[in-house]
Amino acid sequence: MRRKGESRLRGIRIIHEDDDVIVLEKSAGLLVQETRRGGEYTVEWALSDYVRKGQSKSRKRVYLVHRLDRETAGVMMVAKSEEVQEHFRSRWNEITEKTYLALVAGRLPSAKGVFESYLAEDADGYRVRSVRNPKAGRLARTEWERVCEEGDFTLVVAMLKTGRKNQIRVHFAEAGHAVAGDAKYGGAPSARTRWKGLCLHAWRLAFIHPRTGRRMLFETSLPPFAKKAAPLLDAAPAQSTGGTT
Numbered sequence: 001m002r003r004k005g006e007s008r009l010r011g012i013r014i015i016h017e018d019d020d021v022i023v024l025e026k027s028a029g030l031l032v033q034e035t036r037r038g039g040e041y042t043v044e045w046a047l048s049d050y051v052r053k054g055q056s057k058s059r060k061r062v063y064l065v066h067r068l069d070r071e072t073a074g075v076m077m078v079a080k081s082e083e084v085q086e087h088f089r090s091r092w093n094e095i096t097e098k099t100y101l102a103l104v105a106g107r108l109p110s111a112k113g114v115f116e117s118y119l120a121e122d123a124d125g126y127r128v129r130s131v132r133n134p135k136a137g138r139l140a141r142t143e144w145e146r147v148c149e150e151g152d153f154t155l156v157v158a159m160l161k162t163g164r165k166n167q168i169r170v171h172f173a174e175a176g177h178a179v180a181g182d183a184k185y186g187g188a189p190s191a192r193t194r195w196k197g198l199c200l201h202a203w204r205l206a207f208i209h210p211r212t213g214r215r216m217l218f219e220t221s222l223p224p225f226a227k228k229a230a231p232l233l234d235a236a237p238a239q240s241t242g243g244t245t
Helices: 043-052 083-092 167-174 223-231
Strands: 010-017 021-026 075-078 096-105 112-121 128-131 138-150 153-160 200-208 215-218
Touching: 010 215, 010 223, 021 043, 021 083, 043 075, 043 200, 112 167, 128 167, 138 167, 138 223, 153 167, 153 223, 167 223
Parallel strands: 075 200
Antiparallel strands: 010 021, 021 075, 096 153, 096 200, 112 128, 112 138, 138 153, 200 215
């Protein structure tokens, strides 16, 4: 059965909804939040319109608790109140788990590893880089495991232990293994990988629900660049321990 207003959710598939949160799958190319120019169709705008159920004067809206890069597809979550937003933001790294799939250039030197650095944005906020001075950046930690190698590329699972802008893209690029299709940070053009766009996907999201206290886990289907590795990824359908998916 189609939800009221769902036809207007271009590039958005709702996975789960309750009184406190909406979990969704975002398409690549869709902004999460408006830029300074304004007027764009975004996840924030579309879901705020959705919760108003066609009532233009309604003050209902959604509240962002984390973001995905415009070019990154996959699972994310928004809050339905400021209280829930603050609950997640104040303890994000303690109560959430974010797992990505990425196709990166070259062959990694080991089966698993950790990237940790302090990240800072440039003056216009477009690019991010690691800096030596801790006071000039924010701590970013990315744990990763190699899944398989395919030609000149390696498929990895990356677990974010912090949530910084462009974190995975910067860490792998600075290590000499840029994400395929990442023009901003020097990744190989999509034509070389056979896949279109940025080969980075927000695959799994788990969190402790603010009302029930139960851990909930959501998983999207595998992106095209990772489908051959399905037997190695334990690609079970998305499920949750508590609540309704």
